[in-house]
Amino acid sequence: MKQIFRNIDKYNAGSVELVPEEPEDMWHAYNLVAVGDTLRSTTIRKVQTESATGSVSVNKVRTTLTIQVETIDFDTQGCVLRVKGRNIQENQYVKMGAYHTLDLELNRKFALGKHEWDSVAIDRIDMACDPTQHADLAAVIMQEGLAHVCLITPNMTLLRAKIETTIPRKRKGMCAQHDKGLTKFYDQIIQAVLRHVNFDIVKCVLIASPGFVKDQFAEYMFTMAVKMDWKILTDNKSKFVLVHSSSGFKHSLKEVLQDPSLAPRLADTKASAEVKALDEFYQMLMNDADRASYGVKHVEKAVDLQAVEVLLISDELFRAQDVQKRKRYIKIVDGVKENGGEVRIFSSLHVSGEQLGQLSGVAAILRFPIHDEDDDSEEEG
Template structure:
């Protein structure tokens, strides 16, 4: 993912950095706001361009107000992230002299795409530095899409390296088949399939997406695929016809987004060898595979798979962890001591040759807060 363009923390191999080190970043796409949300902590210093409403008094004594753009540096007090709109608002107190805002005054900065901001921290730990490197990696893209559907309901999601985003939800009332006449039922299905097809064309970037999973219970997915490419031929839609090999049919328990969860996750449990080749570069597929392996080990070899912070820390002290699975939600803890505890655990596992997988809490595989490991 080509996202956060530039940072100037010196000697990024160090696990802790003093206050005067800072990063200058520029989000290029909506997902970069998610990375920024994971970087920000209460107490950090954030400098960014923002708009402030100010009052002015003329020589005649009349008072007016206007909106001006200025650059403020605030001490972060509150962080608000809208995961669906990928919008990030940061509230804090002004800590630098400014002609429009008094020292100590509260202000809310809304971070914007293609506008730089500067972030300073008291401590730059290894998890934060890894997040910056991940965000700056131009090779990561939203390379998997999924259409999870049943009759009358379809959810179109994009699986990015950091999150699973709902991009469109299609709902159409489908009347039941009547004895001797199915006309209304078939017309409603055609309207439903047409709406889903338009959603695919509107929200999926075929230049980036490697695989589009079409999942449903029963034969809904097969009927939709037949309709999709029949219409593609009729309308001479080259983009659909050229990308036909990217569509893969898989089974899901329903048309709701939650059918992507757990052990029935369509990204892995119904993948054939060809699909796995298409998904090999997807972080989401790697997360799901790791979680699936953990569940299998917990079922068949329970003495080698454990979860819970206390058990994991004891295993880390015994140098017994092979693979550590942990949610990024734990690193956003407001208590510095608690956050440092999780960072220390990750560092210890890596220093002792173990593998760490940090799950995104906005992927279906990472929506539950957990900390687990495979024992060597």
């Protein structure tokens, strides 16, 4: 994400102009834009004109509109953010108060205005504009006939290629057909890896599968790399790690990232920090339950007592349309930071974020035990 300008006053009101440069930036934009904000961007509008002779023609014109946001829709596959609202600035093509949908896309700048920029939104802009934040982990989750090539960034898992092919079964005297199908399948995966994995940034590539599929694929890939002189693969052979998964479907990535034997290899990658924090929380919940808290009410109580050492909170909570709800979660984050605690904001597009969502989206590891008298009380979702 590139920041063009930032103009936020002492009351935290103002606007920021940004340019999304990669798919993950669209996820940041989705988390920044809220109902009630003002958004300015270029758009295409159909304009009807009538000539002196009375003939009517419809033309498409490019214009800049400023709308007040009413609805937000994020297309994760196309990486497009569709924002609908009413026009609030004079425009020669669009009447004041008329509805329009702005499509925020890669490399199209937009200006976002808020009455109040909270600490979480400002931190997100600072993080998104940090050039060191890139996808440094890749994964190939596979089984015979199905493979998913993913890039794992600090905030989302990007599916870069899905390879699905029918491989003939092994039959007596028909092994050649099976081997031919398998070779074609492996070749497609290799091409996807070469096309989508930037080895200058990626520190580790996981190859996961049930059984020996991963081993056979890795052996084939590096044999071909030597034969075809693919130096990019031979030079980075040490970055590939083979690991077991229960299937070749994308959801198996969760168990792969939780594999304790992988921890040393993933220590330097950003995605592992979320998995590690969640794992530590579950360990604390099992071994010393009074030092693990989850649910809004319980965590708020821990924050008031300055007991929170690590806060785990889902970014989904900050997208709540209810302003008071959003402010409640911001207050929790600010309270933990003020007392020297660590805040980890989980992405709801990560498997670890989905898991945290099942715990109401907010949890905490505490500095000292707190016994809750109302443990049986109903938690807020």
